[in-house]
Amino acid sequence: MPEAPTQNVAAESKMCARDVKVHYGEKLALKGVNLDFRPNEVTALIGPSGCGKSTFLRCLNRMNDTIGVASVTGQVTLDNDELYGANALDPVLLRMRVGMVFQKPNPFPKSIYDNVAFGPRIHGLYRDNDHLDQIVETALEKAGLWHEVKDRLYEKGTGISGGQQQRLCIARAIAVSPEVILMDEPCSALDPIATAKVEELIDELRENFTIVIVTHSMQQAARVSQRTAFFHLGDLVEVGDTEQIFTAPAQQLTQGYITGRFG
Amino acid sequence: MPTIGDQHIVKSYDEELKRLHDSLARMAGLAEAQLHKSVEALEKRDSDLAGQVMNADHEIDEIEHFINEQTVRVLALRAPVADDLRQVISALKVAGDIERIADHAANAAKRSLVLNQMPPVAPMRSLVRMGKLVAELLGEVLNAYLTHDAERALAVRSRDQEVDDLYSSLFREILTYMMEDARTITSCSHLMFIAKNIERVGDHATNIAEQTYFVATGRSLNDQRPKRDTSSFEGAVQE
Numbered sequence: 001m002p003e004a005p006t007q008n009v010a011a012e013s014k015m016c017a018r019d020v021k022v023h024y025g026e027k028l029a030l031k032g033v034n035l036d037f038r039p040n041e042v043t044a045l046i047g048p049s050g051c052g053k054s055t056f057l058r059c060l061n062r063m064n065d066t067i068g069v070a071s072v073t074g075q076v077t078l079d080n081d082e083l084y085g086a087n088a089l090d091p092v093l094l095r096m097r098v099g100m101v102f103q104k105p106n107p108f109p110k111s112i113y114d115n116v117a118f119g120p121r122i123h124g125l126y127r128d129n130d131h132l133d134q135i136v137e138t139a140l141e142k143a144g145l146w147h148e149v150k151d152r153l154y155e156k157g158t159g160i161s162g163g164q165q166q167r168l169c170i171a172r173a174i175a176v177s178p179e180v181i182l183m184d185e186p187c188s189a190l191d192p193i194a195t196a197k198v199e200e201l202i203d204e205l206r207e208n209f210t211i212v213i214v215t216h217s218m219q220q221a222a223r224v225s226q227r228t229a230f231f232h233l234g235d236l237v238e239v240g241d242t243e244q245i246f247t248a249p250a251q252q253l254t255q256g257y258i259t260g261r262f263g
Numbered sequence: 264m265p266t267i268g269d270q271h272i273v274k275s276y277d278e279e280l281k282r283l284h285d286s287l288a289r290m291a292g293l294a295e296a297q298l299h300k301s302v303e304a305l306e307k308r309d310s311d312l313a314g315q316v317m318n319a320d321h322e323i324d325e326i327e328h329f330i331n332e333q334t335v336r337v338l339a340l341r342a343p344v345a346d347d348l349r350q351v352i353s354a355l356k357v358a359g360d361i362e363r364i365a366d367h368a369a370n371a372a373k374r375s376l377v378l379n380q381m382p383p384v385a386p387m388r389s390l391v392r393m394g395k396l397v398a399e400l401l402g403e404v405l406n407a408y409l410t411h412d413a414e415r416a417l418a419v420r421s422r423d424q425e426v427d428d429l430y431s432s433l434f435r436e437i438l439t440y441m442m443e444d445a446r447t448i449t450s451c452s453h454l455m456f457i458a459k460n461i462e463r464v465g466d467h468a469t470n471i472a473e474q475t476y477f478v479a480t481g482r483s484l485n486d487q488r489p490k491r492d493t494s495s496f497e498g499a500v501q502e
Contacts, residue, residue: 219342246344248481255345260271 014039014210015060015098015180020074022055022064029055031234032074037180042202042211044221044242047231048257053214056231057182059083060212061098062091078180096123099173103185105165107157107172112149115157115168116140119176135175142208143171144201163194170201174209181205183213187220199224218258222246230254276341283333283354284409287361290326291405293319294361297368298401298464302394304372305387305457308379316372323365330358349481353474357408360467360474364401367460367467374453381450386436390458393429397465400426404468408475416475419468420484426465433458434494 013036022030030052037043045053055064062083064070076083078097083089089097096119107115116136119125126132136153140146145167149160157168166186173181183202187195202211202224215221221228222242229239230253238251249255256262271277297316304313334355337343343351371394378387400419407415434455441451473484 218344222344247348249345258344259347260273260276261269262272 012039013037014079015212016075016077017056017059018075020056020059020072020076022052022059022073023069023071024067025069029234030059033231033236035229035236035239037210037212038227039210040206040208041227042206042213042225043227043229044225045212045214045229045231046216046218046221046257047237048262049216050233051231052234053229053231054184057184057212057214060180060182061095061100063100065091096176097178098180098182099176099178100182101166101169101173101184101186104189105162105169107165107168109156109158111154112140112157112160112168113153116171116175118172123176125176139171139175140168142174142205143167144197144204145171161194163190163197166190166194166198167201170198170205174205178209180210180212183211185214185216188216195220218246230257232257279333279337279341280347280350283330283337283351286326286330286333287354287358288409290323290330290358290361291409293323293326294365294368295398295402295405297323297365298394298398301368301372301375302391302398302461305375305378305394306391308375308383310376310379313372313375313379317369320365320369323362327358327362330354334358346478346481349478353408353478357471357474360470361405364464364467367464371457371460374457378450378453384440384447384450384454386433386440386451386454389429389433389436390454390461393426393433393458394461396429397426397461397468401464401468404471404475408471408478411475411479413476413479416472416479420472423465423469426462430458430462430465431494 015037017033017035020030020033021028033052033056035043035056045057047053058064059072059076060083062072064072072084075085078089078094081089083094108118110118113136116139117132120132120135126135137146137150140149145164148164149168157165160168166189170181170186187198190198199220202213205211213221213224215224225242227239228242228245230237230245230249230251232253238245238249238254240250244250245254246258249258297319300312301316303309304316334351337351341347400422404416404419406412407419437451437455437458441448476482476484
């Protein structure tokens with residue numbers, strides 16, 4: 001197994017992971033990952049099923065806390081704030097700063113408006129109703145959904161198309177002005193047109209957010225990300241500029257996986 | 264523990280890449296033979312052989328056409344990445360180089376027909392020597408390309424200077440002959456063009472060497488190779 005790459009970009013990183021290990025009961029699912037995420041960049045995490053990429057993604061906003069048998073060790077920081085340990089950020093505050101979009105669009109069974117207003121409401125991020133209206137509009141605008149839903153804001157969020165639902169979930173995530181957005185296969189349930197819209201959106205969101213995306217589609221990783229990290233059997237095998245990973249990967253294992261010679 | 268083989272999970276992808284490789288190998292073999300024959304036709308003043316070279320050129324053109332189509336197909340349908348991508352892109356470029364090499368060989372053969380109708384001129388010996396050197400280098404570089412041997416390719420690339428040196432001295436030799444005996448001007452002019460054809464083959468061989476390095480390592484050679492062909496300055500006023 002090649003040595004896990006180390007990076008020396010801590011100073012300019014938005015999030016840093018150091019020697020992150022995850023156990024599911026006895027099983028070691030993530031074997032000590034060091035990876036930094038630079039601001040205003042999209043980092044794609046790729047690798048075969050069971051390689052630990054989603055497990056790692058979930059470490060970045062403590063989603064593994066909800067799995068009883070999972071235990072996380074190592075250090076993760078957001079700017080200079082610790083995610084784990086004695087001085088850890090409050091998870092509620094953390095998840096406001098690190099938003100998440102899931103594989104299947106999961107809008108709440110509420111109106112489109114209420115879906116987007118949900119975060120600002122529970123975190124008390126608005127002054128008055130006009131301000132909340134404005135937050136909802138801006139979030140839908142940024143998610144590229146405003147013009148499609150502005151006349152039906154009070155219809156059910158579950159009643160729009162799959163692609164629109166996923167962009168609604170992105171609007172819901174950005175309504176609380178997070179710093180980092182995690183995406184776990186956000187397009188795997190979408191058709192190519194909806195996928196293209198989400199990918200275009202990811203590219204636009206990059207200006208304001210740091211984005212980490214798990215994807216099974218290598219072409220998607222190539223299209224949307226600036227950096228790509230390849231995971232295999234719980235190890236981070238290689239991380240580099242996306243262009244380098246897809247034209248001349250340094251590791252044989254990476255090459256085998258992305259060219260489809262793995263098995 | 265998964266293993267990484269040479270084979271893709273999708274077998275038909277392997278077959279398409281192999282077809283591309285085999286076509287290049289065939290094209291390379293033909294072009295190499297064309298150059299050998301055209302040099303031999305010059306040396307032995309063999310017009311029949313020169314005719315054969317001229318007639319065989321279309322076969323190489325057809326293979327290039329096939330490789331172009333096949334490359335577009337693989338790019339469109341397979342979206343190759345990493346070493347596969349490098350191999351496909353280089354196939355497109357190398358096929359272009361080989362096609363030009365074959366054109367130069369055919370051109371040299373065509374001029375040799377004219378030369379054979381005139382009395383032999385002495386610089387032909389140097390021209391043949393240069394032709395044999397280039398043919399040898401071409402054979403080397405094509406083997407290096409087909410086996411992805413970067414080291415062997417670099418060795419060929421560094422020897423292109425020998426070709427440039429021979430070309431420069433041949434250029435001066437031909438000029439001297441023409442000045443001494445104006446009756447040789449026609450044949451010497453043809454000789455000069457043939458020399459240029461062969462020198463160009465050397466340049467294409469260098470391109471192929473660079474593609475080999477790219478395929479094998481993923482890096483491009485961008486350091487400037489010193490050019491030793493000084494014939495472009497011949498007769499220029501020294502400052």
